[in-house]
Amino acid sequence: MGAGHDHQGAVSNAAHRHRGRLWAAFGLLTALMVVEAVAAFATGSLALLSDAGHMFTDVLGIGMALAAITATRRAAADPQRTFGLYRLEVLAALANAVLLCGVALYVLVEAVRRFGDAPQVLAGPMLVVAVAGLLANLVAFALLRPGAQESINLRGAYLEVLGDLLGSLGVIAAALLIALTGWWWADPVVAIAIGVFILPRTWRLGRAAVRILVQAAPDHLQVTAVHDRLAAVPGVAEVHDLHVWTLTSGMEVASAHLTMAPGAEVGTVLRAARVALHEDFRIDHATLQVEPGASEGACGSIEW
Template identity: 85%
Template sequence: MGAGHDHHGSVANAAHRHRGRLWTAFALLAALMLVEAATAVVTGSLALLSDAGHMFTDVLGIGMALAAITAARRADRDPQRTFGLYRLEVLAALANAVLLSGVAVYVLIEAVRRFGDPPEVSTGPMLVVAVLGLLANVVAFALLREGAQESINLRGAYLEVLGDLLGSLGVIGAALLIAGTGWWWADPAVAVAIALFILPRTWRLGRAAVRILVQAAPEHLQVTAVHDRLVAVPGVAEVHDLHVWTLTSGMEVASAHLTMHPGAEVGTVLAAARSALHEDFHIEHATLQIEPGAAPGACGAIEW
C-alpha cells in the first residue's frame, strides 16, 4: 500500500490576507460605537441604541477575527497542532452570529415594550451621530466586502457592518420623521426593522459555521462527483473511505482510499488523483491511500 499527501503550505489563509483592512475597520467602528452608545443614552433613542449594539458586535466580532487569525498563524509553529488553529476562525464566526442574534432579540423585546408608551427622543444629536455612523459603516463595508467572499470570519463581520449601515439609514429616517411629524413610534419601529433584517442573515452565518464544525461536506461540492472523478483517474479501480470537509474558509480537505488496477504505477496514480482534486474541486489538501487491487481485505472496514 502507498499513501500520498498533498498540502499547499504556500496558500495564504483568506482572512490573514485581509488583516490590515480588519484593523482599520476595527479602529473606525470602535470609535463610532462609543459615540453612538453615549448619544443613545443621552437622547433616549432605542433605534440608536440598537445601532450601537450592532456596532458593538461588529467591534467584538472583528476583534475575535483578528485574535483567531493571529492565533492560527502562530499555531503553525507547534508540531502538536497538525492543522494549526484555523478552526478558531470558524468559532469566532459562530460566536459572532450568537452575539448579534442576542442583540436583535433584546431590541425586539424592548421595542414591543416601547410601543405601548413611546418616550420622547432628542432628534438633533440622534441625527448627527447617525450620519457619522453611516459614513463609518460605508468605509468599513468597502474594506470588508472583498474578503467576505473568501472567509466565513470576514463574512460575519461584513454582515454585521451591512446591518449597521442599513441601521444608520433607518435611524436617520426615524430622526427626520420624528422631527417633522412628532411620531415617536418611528424610533422603536426602525429598531424592529433593523433587528428583523439582520436575524435571518446571522442564522445563515451560524449554520455555515456549524456545518464546518461538524465536518459536513461543503455545500458547493457534491461528494458523489468527487468519487466519480477519482474513479475516472487512469489506474484507479475503486474509491472508498472518501471524506471531504472544510478546515476553514477557503481550505477544503479530502481523504480517500484508492484501489489500483494491476500494473498501475503508484506515483502516476497519486499525481493524477491529486491534480484532479485540485483542478476540478479546488481541494488543496488531500491524503490518499493506495491499495493494490490484488490485496482484498487490505483495508478493514471502519465504523464512523
Template identity: 70%
Template sequence: MGAGHDHGAQVANAGAKHRSRLWWAAGLLAGFMVAEAAAALLTGSLALLSDAGHMFTDVLGIAMALAAIHAAGRAATDSHRTYGLYRLEVLAALANAVLLFGVAVYVLIEAVGRFTDPHEVPAGSMLVVAAGGLLVNIVAFALLRSGAQESINVRGAYLEVIGDLLGSVGVIIAAVVIATTGWSYADPVAAVAVALMILPRTFSLARQAVRILVQAAPAHLDVAAVRTRLAAVPGVADVHDLHVWTLTSGMEVASAHLSLSPAAELGTVLADAREALHRDFAIDHATLQVEPVGAGEPCAPAQW
C-alpha cells in the same frame, strides 16, 4: 502529496492578508460606537441604542477575527495540533453569530416596552448621529468587502457591517419621520427593523460555521462527482472511504482509498488524482491511500 504540501501555505493568507483592513475597520467602528451609545443615552433613542449595540458586535467580531488570525499564524503544527489552530477562525465566527442573536433578542424585548410607553426623542440629534454611523459603516464596508470572499471570519464581520449600515439607514428614516410628523413610534419601529435584519444573517453565518465544525461536505461540492472523477483516473479500479470536508476558510480537504489495477503505476496514478482534485474541485490537500484491487474488504464505516 509531494513538495510544497503544506496547510499553512494555503490557509494563512485567507484572513491574515486582510489584517490591516480589519484593524482600520475595528478602530473606526469602536470610536463611533462609543459616541453613538452616549448619544443614545442622552436622547433616549432605542433605535440609536440598538444600532450602537449592533456596532459593538461588529467591533467584537472583528476583534475575534484578528485574534483568530493571530493565533492561527503563530500556531506551529506539532504532535498535538496536526492542523494548527486554523479552526479558531470558525469558532470565532460562530461566537459572533451567537452575539448577534443576543443583540437582536434584546432589542425586540425593549421595543415591546416602547410601543406601550413611547419616549420623546430629539429627531435632530438622532439624525446627525445616524448619518455619522452610516458614513463610518460605508468606510468599514469598503475595507472588508474583498476579504469577505476569502475568509469566513472576515465574512462574519462584513455581514455585520452590512446589517449595521442598513440599520443606520433605518435610524435616519425614523429621525426624519419623527422630525416631520412627530410620530414617536418611529423609534421602536426602526429598532425592530434593525433586529429583524440581524436574525437571518445570524442564522446563515451560524449554519455555515456549524457545517464546517461537524465536517460536513462543502455545500458547493458534489461528493458523488468527486468519486466519479477519481474513479475515472487511469489505473484506478475503485474508489471507497471517500471523505470531503472544510478545514477552514478557503481550504477544502479530502481523503480516499484508491484500489489500483495490476498494471497501474502508483506514482502516475497519485499525480493524476491530485491534479484532478486540484483542477476540477480546487482541493489542494488530499490524503490518498492506494492499494491493489481486491486487497481485502473495503473499510467499514466508523462506529462507536
C-alpha cells in the same frame, strides 16, 4: 502509501492578507460605537441603542477575527498542532452569530415594550450621530468587502457592517420622522426593522460555521461526483473511505483509499488523482492511500 500537502503554509491566508483593513475597520467602529452608545442614552433612542449594540458585535467580531489570525499564525510553528488553529476562525464566526442573535432578540423585545409607552426622543442629536454612523459604516464596508468572499470570519464582519449601514439609514429616517412629524413610534418601528434584518443573516452565518465544525461536505461540492471522478482515474479499480470537508475558509480537504488495477503504477495513479481533484474540484489538500487490488475490502468504514 499516501499523498498530501503541508497545511501549515496556507493558514488563513485570506484573512491574513486583509489584516490591515480589519485593524482600520476595528478602530473606526470602536470609536463610533462609544459615540452611539452615549448618544443613545442621551437622546432616549432605542433605534440608536440597537445600532450601537449591533456595532458592538461588529467590533467584537472583528476583534475575534484579528485574534484568530494572530493565534493561527503562531500555532503553525507548533508540531503538535498539525492543522494549526484553523478552526479558531470558524469558532469566532459562530460566536459572532450567537452574539448577533442575542442583540437582535433584545432589540425586538424592548421595541415591543415601547409600543405601550413611547418615550420622548431628541431627534436632532439622534440624526447627527446617525449620519456619522452611516459615514463610518460606508468606510468600514469598503474596507471589508474585498475579503468577504474569501474568509468566513471576514464575511461575518462584512455582514454585520452591512447590517449597521442599513441600520444607520433606518435611524436617520426615524430621526427625520420624529423631527418633522412628531411620530414617536418611528423609533421602536425602526428598532424592530433592524432586529428583523439581523436574524436571517445571523442564521446563515451560524449555519455555515456549524457545517464546517461538524465536517459536513461543502454545499457547492457533491461527494458522489468526487467519488466518480477518482474512480475514473486510469489505474484506479475502486474508491472507498472517501471523505470531503472544509477545514477553514476556502480550504477544502479530502481523503480516500484507492484500490489499484493490476499493473498500475503507484506514482502515476497518485499524480493523476491529485490533478483530478485540483482541476475539477479545487481540492489541493488531499490524503490518498493507494492499495493493491488484493487488499480490496480490507478497509472497513468508520463505525463507533
